[in-house]
Amino acid sequence: NGDIYGLGCDLFGLPTRQLLLLKVARPRDALWAMEEALKCRALACVIAELPKDGSIADLTATRRLTLAAREGGGFGFLLRHRPSPLTSSAETRWEVAAAPSRPDQFGGLGRTAFTLSLTKNRRGPTGRWIIAWDHHERAFSALSLGVAEAAFDRSDRTPLVHAG
16 A cells, blocks of 8 residues: 555665556556456566555456456456455465564564465465565565465366367
8 A cells, every 4th residue: 555665676776777666546457457467468467556455456456357367377466455246267376464473583563475266266265374575585475374274165166278
């Protein structure tokens, strides 16, 4: 929520010279730009942020984004400030929240930690994990090693089909 912090991106191993940032006035424009960018094979990842619960990203809009991502072959991440009750055509739905970190060896704050909740997964199980960022290794490490349990909410699964 806010502007990209260049030094923070560099610390995460993502040089700011490799980023293309676009700011638009309306959420509808962000969805249009995301759809067009997802069609471009030169981009590996497209991230769009929508205010509040992103109610403009309804089933029709997310279906268009899914089709554009398939066409371009990249990843699309649609960030919302709050969880949304809307139906989505996304393959997965994640909720990311801050988690308490483990104190360091001196009793200090420790590494930045997050709780990741996979609440929707069309191809398999859902689950919840706690991870921490190690800025020296530039990698996340698991604080919880639990394996996601199988989802029993539906009996059938869409088969994974490989093209080509």
